[in-house]
Amino acid sequence: MLSADNRYGDVLATEVSPADGPFRCPACQKPVILKQGHIKISHFAHVPDAVCPYNSVGESEEHRSIKLEIRRQLLRISGVTDVRLERYLREVRPDISFVLNGILVAIEIQLSRLSRSKIKWRTEVYARKNIAVLWMPLFSMEPFQKRYAPKDWERYVHGLYFGKVYYWSEGLKLQPVKFEDYMLTSGMYPGKRYSKDFVTPSLLPPVLITDLTARWRKQWRDFPRAKLWCEPWNS
Ligand SMILES: [Zn+2]
Structure with missing residues (x-):
């Protein structure tokens, strides 16, 4: 740490x-x-x-260097205050946290491959504490070519954030990716069939961490009541 x-x-x-x-x-x-x-x-x-x-x-060294890099960048943004690494909040300890427009924001860098139940539980804890959370895996171009097999937690985060995953690319820049259906082209089956394992990744315009806003969502199916740090409704 x-x-x-x-x-x-x-x-x-x-x-x-x-x-x-x-x-x-x-x-x-x-x-x-x-x-x-x-x-x-x-x-x-x-x-x-x-x-x-x-x-x-x-x-990992990678995890440490990303935390320091994001902290460095946040400290340069006017309006961002109280930038902290590994802020101790009892049940949770976000990698990076800061205050913007009066909202406490927590960033969880998703490197450690947490299970969906762990993500769910921490998301619930953040909502109870009135903290907006961003679950953020790392972006690399290579897997996002024609088809992609998301991991279970990636599908979960995608659903949680209204059909998007915000991957970190550099500095404060995020690459939002939407998972669209991937159509199987096997001639063995008539009609259209969609893969259960693969998706077609759609790369959306990049956004900055500090461009995002807090958005509440209600408990629904496997998703807890959550306060999410993401894009507003109309985008
Ligand atoms: Zn200890």
Whole structure:
């Protein structure tokens, strides 16, 4: 993890020195070790075998660098305040959070391949806390060619966000993708048949994280009542 508490409050591993310690995990209150070097991005680590829901063993360099990149970009936008990494909110700890137009926004970078039930549960928690959430996987052009086989959680996020997934591409830029039906062209079956596994990805015009707005949705089928950070109704 990139943030921990010291005697003054929460600090970033990239902005402190060992003399600013000791450092504690905000969740379990146990001491964490500041890891600074030349190869990996500076971060905090629990002692081995520490029992903590935020013992982020195996957090990738990619995940850390994206968090820092988005934070850097958000800090430059006027009107955006209270930019924090890994803000501790008890049941949840969003990768990045900030306030825009009086709305607290949480970004969950979807790298760890959470299950749909975990996504659902955290989405419910954010709604209860009146926080707008953006579930954000990473964009790469390669899989989005002619046909694409979305993972279960991607289909879930697509449904949750009214038929769109907001993939992160760079800086504050998101690539919204809509999954359209993929038609099977097998000559074995008469008439039109649509694939259950594949979709035709449709790349929509990019948007910025800070262009989005909060939108509530009611509980429906497998989707909980949610406060989503996404485009407004008319777009
Ligand atoms: Zn901890």
